[in-house]
């Protein structure tokens with residue numbers, strides 16, 4: 001089978017490997033597609049401290065069809081179409097035993113989606129119904145990031161929200177906020193081609209942060225208060241810093257954009273103290289997947305998929321992502 005292995009920073013190689021044999025508790029999945037995430041570029045460039053064992057087949061937003069079972073696998077059957085969650089909590093470390101699986105100290109990173117097949121533990125496979133399209137199934141992982149971030153915001157129906165960044169995650173957060181009963185949804189996005197898409201996903205107002213004083217505009221739209229919740233979905237120091245000017249007193253900032261590990265942002269501790277602010281970080285979330293799948297027809301996160309390539313053209317698709325052409329590309333074996 002064709003697969004792409006990362007050997008080190010900038011060293012991604014296309015190779016022919018044998019189709020893997022599923023071990024105990026695993027299933028062999030024939031991959032139907034894998035989307036390209038901005039994080040894949042960070043991983044390829046060596047900016048991902050969690051990836052310790054190389055070489056590794058990368059690609060983490062994928063889905064497939066079960067074609068064979070390993071010994072003792074019972075929760076899926078050959079023919080099932082499954083969304084894949086790309087890492088598994090160990091269930092044994094202290095955070096796992098305390099029920100905080102997202103803080104697992106030894107999560108198992110799975111064989112990735114830039115390949116024709118993967119042998120995967122059944123706990124990371126989630127069956128989807130026939131009416132779920134392939135594009136929806138491979139959007140489950142990034143959509144689950146949006147679902148989890150909205151969970152963490154602990155919003156009330158009608159809350160006013162600012163989403164900084166109209167990329168794939170920002171857009172899907174907007175769709176999720178609309179489904180979750182948010183009030184006014186304001187998006188900040190400099191790329192004019194993305195602004196109408198933000199409206200399609202449910203934004204009420206889309207602002208260009210380069211043209212206007214974003215904070216003054218948000219204040220004007222919120223009766224002088226600021227937003228109840230601000231989602232940072234870019235991952236740059238300046239957009240993280242911007243959150244503090246947009247949130248109301250007592251409001252919540254959710255940082256879901258992936259910054260470089262060495263990036264630093266500045267804020268005034270007094271503003272957090274006097275403003276009773278809540279700041280939360282949000283990452284992927286395995287346990288939100290069943291709800292994420294149920295929400296697919298309502299939010300339609302696959303609308304961010306703008307470009308499709310054969311797996312053999314992955315390097316071209318990655319280049320497109322680097323140049324930020326379109327919103328999101330995916331590859332199909």
Ligand SMILES: [Zn+2]
Pocket residue numbers: 037038039060061142
């Ligand atoms: Zn991703």
Ligand SMILES: [Zn+2]
Pocket residue numbers: 089090091092093094095096103104105106107
């Ligand atoms: Zn654990």
